[in-house]
Amino acid sequence: MSELKYCQGPKCHTYYTKDRLKGMKDSKTYQTRRRSSFYYLGGNACDMRCQSDWFQKFGEQAIDHFGRLKEVKHLTEQNAWVKDYNYTSGWGSDKNYIYLNKITNEQRPLTEAQYDDTNYTLNER
Numbered sequence: 001m002s003e004l005k006y007c008q009g010p011k012c013h014t015y016y017t018k019d020r021l022k023g024m025k026d027s028k029t030y031q032t033r034r035r036s037s038f039y040y041l042g043g044n045a046c047d048m049r050c051q052s053d054w055f056q057k058f059g060e061q062a063i064d065h066f067g068r069l070k071e072v073k074h075l076t077e078q079n080a081w082v083k084d085y086n087y088t089s090g091w092g093s094d095k096n097y098i099y100l101n102k103i104t105n106e107q108r109p110l111t112e113a114q115y116d117d118t119n120y121t122l123n124e125r
């Protein structure tokens, strides 16, 4: 069995659900959920409520830590490239990976590896 992760929701243990009630017969307590994987908060929270609780408590600090946006951003030709794909026609169709400029609508072909590479971009930084 893979290692279990703890839900990072600060109030997870305060919600009364059967699956949170754990322990020996006479000493059961409501506990933070543990699972091999989660779907919320980037894989760190068990549900939307815990995700929201986390953000209520830590969101402000997180934004300050990682950098608060202090001026308007503009979508221009230089930063308007987005990865996308379409399907070749017909049955059993393959994906055509493309870079699409949302301003000019110019398309450039991408390999699947480039599509999957989160650092690969045509945007000027």
Ligand SMILES: [Zn+2]
Pocket: 007, 008, 009, 012, 033, 045, 046, 047, 050
């Ligand atoms: Zn939780």
